[in-house]
Amino acid sequence: MGRKKTRPVRVGNLVIGGGAPVVVQSMTNTDTRAVAATLAQIETLAAAGCELIRVAVPDQEAAAKLQELVRHSKLPVVADIHFDYRLALAAIDAGVAKIRLNPGNIGGADRVRTVVRAAKANGVALRIGANAGSLHRDYLARYQGDVVQAMLASVEDQLALVTADGFDQIVVSLKSSDVLETIAVNEAFAKRWDFPLHLGITEAGIRWRGTIKSAVGLGILLSQGIGDTIRVSLTGDPRHEVTAAYEILKALHLRERGPVVVACPTCGRCQIGLEELVEGVEQLVQDLPYPLHLAVMGCVVNGPGEASRADLGIAGGKEAGLIFRNGEILRKEKQDRLLTAFAEELVQLIREKYGVNLKLNRASFRLEEEEGGKSRDTPN
Numbered sequence: 276m277g278r279k280k281t282r283p284v285r286v287g288n289l290v291i292g293g294g295a296p297v298v299v300q301s302m303t304n305t306d307t308r309a310v311a312a313t314l315a316q317i318e319t320l321a322a323a324g325c326e327l328i329r330v331a332v333p334d335q336e337a338a339a340k341l342q343e344l345v346r347h348s349k350l351p352v353v354a355d356i357h358f359d360y361r362l363a364l365a366a367i368d369a370g371v372a373k374i375r376l377n378p379g380n381i382g383g384a385d386r387v388r389t390v391v392r393a394a395k396a397n398g399v400a401l402r403i404g405a406n407a408g409s410l411h412r413d414y415l416a417r418y419q420g421d422v423v424q425a426m427l428a429s430v431e432d433q434l435a436l437v438t439a440d441g442f443d444q445i446v447v448s449l450k451s452s453d454v455l456e457t458i459a460v461n462e463a464f465a466k467r468w469d470f471p472l473h474l475g476i477t478e479a480g481i482r483w484r485g486t487i488k489s490a491v492g493l494g495i496l497l498s499q500g501i502g503d504t505i506r507v508s509l510t511g512d513p514r515h516e517v518t519a520a521y522e523i524l525k526a527l528h529l530r531e532r533g534p535v536v537v538a539c540p541t542c543g544r545c546q547i548g549l550e551e552l553v554e555g556v557e558q559l560v561q562d563l564p565y566p567l568h569l570a571v572m573g574c575v576v577n578g579p580g581e582a583s584r585a586d587l588g589i590a591g592g593k594e595a596g597l598i599f600r601n602g603e604i605l606r607k608e609k610q611d612r613l614l615t616a617f618a619e620e621l622v623q624l625i626r627e628k629y630g631v632n633l634k635l636n637r638a639s640f641r642l643e644e645e646e647g648g649k650s651r652d653t654p655n
């Protein structure tokens with residue numbers, strides 16, 4: 276899939292745009308002033324594959340904690356600033372990698388220029404953008420309520436301001452809670468400009484609804500080569516934002532992370548408790564970064580065929596199942612032994628393929644790295 280050429284923007288140790296892999300980002304929902312809790316959440320998100328983390332900086336008290344956060348964060352930190360340009364300056368001083376700013380609400384052009392100068396001097400990137408829900412009414416009036424044109428005009432005015440002194444380390448976002456609006460405005464922007472795009476469907480909702488809306492909107496844009504970093508906005512634990520983001524990118528073959536688990540929907544032929552098996556396999560592999568193709572199939576009609584295309588698979592029979600590895604039957608087990616046997620075979624497969632020793636944590640039924648079992652080449 277061809278990607279649209281955008282200019283590269285350096286964000287800490289990452290590059291957004293310029294053909295770099297699509298960056299997965301999320302946002303903490305802890306109180307930024309609670310440094311230990313925020314760092315713990317960043318660590319969890321990093322373990323899930325998050326690459327860039329945004330934190331809200333609502334006041335000076337939060338800004339004062341940024342230096343410590345940045346120093347200990349496993350991920351480059353983006354400071355989310357509204358209303359007060361001094362918070363942006365404090366965040367730049369604290370060493371954040373990027374500032375997310377709305378140039379329209381921090382007190383005028385001079386203050387925006389002050390922030391841009393500080394960002395430029397310190398190698399800090401800037402994200403600007405428009406959100407359909409908070410567009411200034413003047414833009415809507417100018418375009419007779421055409422939200423897409425109004426968002427474009429708003430962003431283009433912001434760009435004129437922040438690029439006036441030659442600054443170009445800018446990522447742009449154009450978000451709406453409406454999927455079609457988000458698609459239209461990002462397509463239009465990508466035709467006119469080469470700044471990298473941060474994609475997201477804003478206020479997408481609870482996990483299942485938000486994931487579907489994000490997959491449709493982001494999937495359509497990414498499939499056209501548009502988008503350089505994504506955030507799947509979901510209400511609740513941000514860990515799900517990261518796993519959803521990878522599922523979208525994996526479906527489009529844009530990134531690899533963790534196993535793909537293929538499972539049949541079951542039908543009247545199935546004679547094994549398949550749902551329980553699939554949930555068990557998902558649980559087993561949820562912390563693993565290794566790209567593997569796993570299949571859990573209900574019966575012999577499609578089962579062995581699909582399972583044989585997988586690195587490792589189960590094909591169900593009557594209250595029992597076969598375990599396949601690349602088309603070879605490894606063993607046959609009764610239903611109550613199948614998951615544990617599958618876990619044993621997976622440990623073996625990952626040892627051979629990635630040189631990593633895993634063990635089964637029986638309490639959580641997850642595979643974990645053994646002490647000293649780090650991969651030589653952990654894929655991302």
Ligand code: SF4
Pocket residue numbers: 539540541542543544545572573574575576577578
């Ligand atoms: Fe039905 Fe078998 Fe297909 Fe699963 S693999 S949907 S059980 S025919």
